[in-house]
Amino acid sequence: MPQGREERSNENESFRASLRVLGEPYEAGGAATEKAMSQYEDILYEVRPEGVARITINRPDRYNAFRGQTVDELIDAFQRAGWDRSIGVIVLTGAGEKAFCTGGDQTAHDGQYDGRGTIGLPVEELQGLIRDVPKPVIARVDGFAIGGGNVLATVCDLTIASDRAQFGQVGPKVGSVDPGFGTAYLARVVGEKKAREIWYMCRRYTAEEARQMGLVNTVVPHAELDAEVDRWCAELLERSPTALSLAKRSFNADTESIRGIASLGMQALSLYYDTDESKEGGIAFREKRKPNFRRYIKSSGSKGE
Numbered sequence: 209m210p211q212g213r214e215e216r217s218n219e220n221e222s223f224r225a226s227l228r229v230l231g232e233p234y235e236a237g238g239a240a241t242e243k244a245m246s247q248y249e250d251i252l253y254e255v256r257p258e259g260v261a262r263i264t265i266n267r268p269d270r271y272n273a274f275r276g277q278t279v280d281e282l283i284d285a286f287q288r289a290g291w292d293r294s295i296g297v298i299v300l301t302g303a304g305e306k307a308f309c310t311g312g313d314q315t316a317h318d319g320q321y322d323g324r325g326t327i328g329l330p331v332e333e334l335q336g337l338i339r340d341v342p343k344p345v346i347a348r349v350d351g352f353a354i355g356g357g358n359v360l361a362t363v364c365d366l367t368i369a370s371d372r373a374q375f376g377q378v379g380p381k382v383g384s385v386d387p388g389f390g391t392a393y394l395a396r397v398v399g400e401k402k403a404r405e406i407w408y409m410c411r412r413y414t415a416e417e418a419r420q421m422g423l424v425n426t427v428v429p430h431a432e433l434d435a436e437v438d439r440w441c442a443e444l445l446e447r448s449p450t451a452l453s454l455a456k457r458s459f460n461a462d463t464e465s466i467r468g469i470a471s472l473g474m475q476a477l478s479l480y481y482d483t484d485e486s487k488e489g490g491i492a493f494r495e496k497r498k499p500n501f502r503r504y505i506k507s508s509g510s511k512g513e
């Protein structure tokens with residue numbers, strides 16, 4: 209049945225209304241916002257330059273590894289920037305030159321992590337939120353983007369890396385895995401073979417290698433990283449924000465089923481974290497030795513040890 213003009217105009221109005229909701233600020237600003245911002249311990253939140261929210265994981269002594277509190281603060285910051293109408297681009301980065309982020313903090317991890325959520329670390333909530341905010345998110349990577357840190361960079365819309373950045377996954381070396389966006393979505397970005405190599409082999413890749421496999425948009429000398437990020441932000445701020453948010457949601461739609469895989473996978477990961485096999489990875493990392501996983505290799509049908 210062809211639609212009448214009135215019906216179409218109602219539909220258009222509800223579509224425009226939904227975009228207005230997408231653009232609602234998370235908080236109106238003022239004293240409450242200032243107070244909440246100063247409460248962050250593990251991250252920094254700045255608006256710099258105008259229109260750009262820069263969120264920095266600020267744990268350089270731990271190579272910007274995240275604990276439960278870090279992930280909660282990141283979620284709060286992405287909510288704030290995501291729904292603030294004065295912000296057009298969000299930049300995620302790590303403090304210092306050693307690391308962007310090296311994933312879960314291995315000192316806050318003996319079995320489950322120390323925060324909330326299925327595994328004591330609401331990483332799948334954070335990854336989903338980076339996808340949900342209706343504006344481009346740029347990962348500014350200097351140093352290591354390893355483990356869950358590489359996953360964060362992967363789910364960002366764009367990645368700008370310095371020539372001394374290094375990328376990789378280490379899960380099967382430390383008794384962990386990201387059974388959602390870190391694996392399935394990575395395969396969409398770099399292809400199945402490469403994603404499996406990255407996860408199974410746990411190697412490190414240079415920024416240039418990461419660029420060649422499609423994990424990074426551009427690589428610049430480290431002294432030029434901020435200027436390059438500023439250039440990309442300035443260009444993005446000139447684009448129609450509504451067109452950008454529609455494009456982002458449209459890209460997301462095709463991989464949205466991975467959210468379901470992530471939530472199921474985290475449930476399984478929680479069980480895995482309580483096993484001796486997984487704990488061996490974390491203990492070995494803390495004891496600075498090679499993990500011994502050989503005794504956990506089981507042939508199909510065997511009862512194991």
Ligand SMILES: CC(C)(COP(=O)(O)OP(=O)(O)OC[C@H]1O[C@@H](n2cnc3c(N)ncnc32)[C@H](O)[C@@H]1OP(=O)(O)O)[C@@H](O)C(=O)NCCC(=O)NCCSC(=O)CCC(=O)c1ccccc1C(=O)O
Pocket residue numbers: 269270271273310311312313314315327329331352354355356357359377378379382384385386387390493
């Ligand atoms: C980052 C390294 C490759 C750097 O190697 P190297 O240059 O040889 O330096 P190191 O001496 O190893 O490290 C220097 C210094 O930093 C500390 N450190 C580094 N990373 C961490 C960390 N993640 N937690 C705590 N501390 C860290 C290290 O202990 C040293 O400190 P000293 O005081 O000087 O001794 C290398 O360090 C490395 O590989 N780190 C391991 C990173 C890691 O294990 N990350 C967790 C990965 S788990 C994973 O990949 C699962 C995927 C995932 O996304 C996920 C999903 C769901 C829940 C959680 C996760 C998650 O990420 O955990």
